[in-house]
Amino acid sequence: MSSNQIAVFFIVSVILYITGALTSLASFSSSKWSNRLANTFALLASSLLTFLMICKLIYSRDVAININFNTNIPFLAIKFNIDNLSAFFIMIISIVAIIVSLFSYTYMSHYFSKKNIAVFGCLYNLFIVSMVLLVSSSNLLLFLVFWELMSLVSFFLVIFEHEKEDVQKAGRIYIIMTYIGTACITAAFVLIAAYTGSFNFTSINLQSIPQGAANIIFILLLIGFGTKAGIIPVHIWLPYAHPVAPSNISALMSGVMIKMAVYGLIRFIFNILPAGDLWWGVIVLCTGIASALIGITYSIASTTNIKRLLAYSSIENMGIILAGLGIMLIARASGNYFLLSLSLTATLLHTLNHAVFKSLLFMGAGAVQYSAHTKNMEKLGGLIKKMPIASVFIFIGCLSISAVPPFNGFISEYMIFKMIISSISHFAPSQSFLLVLVLMVAAAALALTGALVAFCFVKFFGISFLGMPRSKEAESAVEPGKPMLVALASAAMLCLLLGIFPNYAIRLIDSVGSQLINLKLLATDWSQLPSRYYPADNSILSISSGLIAILLVVLGGLLLLVVMALRKRTSIERYNTWDCGFTKINSKMQYSATGFSKSLRIIFRGFFKPARDLEITEGTAPYHIKAGRYTTSTVKFFEKYLYQPVVSNIIHFSRKIRFTVQTGSIHAYLMYFFGIMVLMLLYYSFTA
């Protein structure tokens, strides 16, 4: 396809999204129709975009697609430029949007007649289109406009059920954190524009930013985009906003929106800023690893809400992606181009994989909530018998995120491990002892994280889907509707396909790398050898998808044979589980979600400060309890020791200001005018 055709179809799909938004609004009288229209248009546009971007990445990788509109507004040029990096991210957005739109067909039906579906459909489409335009804009101000649009629209989507108290609180935290992030990004952009004299990406001259300013810009960008990505310690909005948003929105936010931060970091650090010192990479690596480790421990230890668990797990995955980015920066600063290319591939691959399996898991959580009407794991259980098909797909998601082969999570985490190990072997001879130490600690922490992720998802799946139902709601759960199952199935299929044939995804990423850093990792010609080792000349990194597939088939066959062989010799007898002489086994005898994660809370007790409290409501003394209330709690470390002091200081200060400066007296206000005027006059005459 020529670049003109792609540009035209790109505009068509943007118009489709906007049509979806408008038609959804127009048919506000029928919730059913506005839901259908919004999702159908989103589905159409996203399918078109997915196809378009894959075409672009494969067949026209060397052309950049430019769409320009002239404006009279100073500095703001409406310029869109889709290069391979943008195309890759648009592809992620649209793939997730396809799956989520399918899911929304039935998922939204439980809001019918309760909420305004028309507005939701409108915002849903706007949300997707703002992200698509965000990654394709090539002007700093335009980027900022779409960034803000995305943040605002997602805020309104998060507070969709705004009549609930916890939703309001989550929305408040979300919008405050978002604006802190945007403030940092804006400051960085203003600095960039001040040094380069232009807001357009293309006319920004790398050499004109001095190193000192570049350092400041880098830190500001890291904080700003880090807030959106949810890296620790600016993560606090994530565990609040994700659980309260409708599940399709959580899937989009966690699958796609937080990836926009990754896009921003890669785009600005690699396209705009000059190559920095080594410490840039070390900082990014350290925050990434810390986010990964802390995020996953939070996920296990501090929550029984399935969606909050997934939100913390998003923090963990963003941490891993950021660690990859850190290695990229280290590689760029030290001039190791093979490592740079490898880490870019690993980072982008994990971004894609996380988008797929995290949206699958969030949709799964949505399906659970849809049919069991609760997000609390202590009330779930035994769902695998009630919703068997959905459970299989969610199980695939759990396997993917726990990096179990042959699913996609394995491939990218494996590559990230390989990347860290090969960077250790690169730096080991160079006597930079500290750096090697950092890398080794990072590798160890990443390994620990991997194990904890498995723990976390054993908890997630085991408690919610296995065992006996813990409440009436869980008992009455049913299989969700067909479109939801199709959405879950397609995401699960994608997990499997990306796991078995990662080379196709890597091939897409390779065209990003060849344009962004001018390096091609793949040496062989892909059109001739579709399933060769990757990369061809580097045997330690080889992954053979063909072999994996064969191995899978063989292993599966073997397993089947063993089972068949053993089965013949055993006789099946059905009776109840032995219950130690109790009359009946009930759901209270199972592990609870809190109990299951206790070991971790004890290991990390310095961090979580777990506390328990037994309050006897009926009966005397500890030995004659008739009724009581037992509570366990953990401390939210960052909120308590980082945010609480700052917030209380700000409130204290504002209160003081209110009584001393904002007195309400007209004379005082006039006095301020007068004072400022005299000062300005004096300033003028002293400087003149």
Next chain:
Amino acid sequence: MYNNVLNLLAILILISSFTLVANKRQNAYITTFRLQSLLLALISLIISVKSMIETKKFDEVIFIFLLIVVFKVIVIPMAMRKTSDRVEYKVEKDFFINIPISMLICCGLVVLCWYVVHHVEGITNPTTENYLIYSLSVVMIGLFFMISRKKALGQIIGFLVIENGLFLAAMMTTDGMPMIVELGLFFDLLTAFLIMGIFVFKINSTFDSIDVNKLKHLKG
């Protein structure tokens, strides 16, 4: 001769604003304001007549003279007197800062204005510089007057004095602004005056006094 007269009138306007600051009773404010407006009207009359004699053409500034006479000398002071008669039934101390100190501060303001205008580049004519000093001083004194008086009438008068100062500056330095600008300014002034007049009644009915300091209680 012409310049001397204008200079004298401008100085008189400045002195009248000092008189205003020295006034203790609210009725006296109105009289002083009326006097100041009359001086301003005289200046506009002299400027317009002079330009008519020189160019033998009709000059629009004469309209300004009429407007000032009608509104600032007759209508606004009358309305204000009515307002004060209706709302003001007790005489009490109206200022935060006592009169002698106020006078000293105003002197300081004039010195400040002189200092500032002296540093403005591009004023070649020394008389223009003087006029600018007088009018800027009138503006500053008007603002100071607004701050130092408690009752709402003080704020209105202060506002009108600021306006007078601006008119003075415009007329003395440019020999009259374009008609349309002057008219716009006048309408602005009238509307502001009307709104403030209404507010005075509102404040009076809410607090039984027009002491604007009591507006503090409105704050949540």
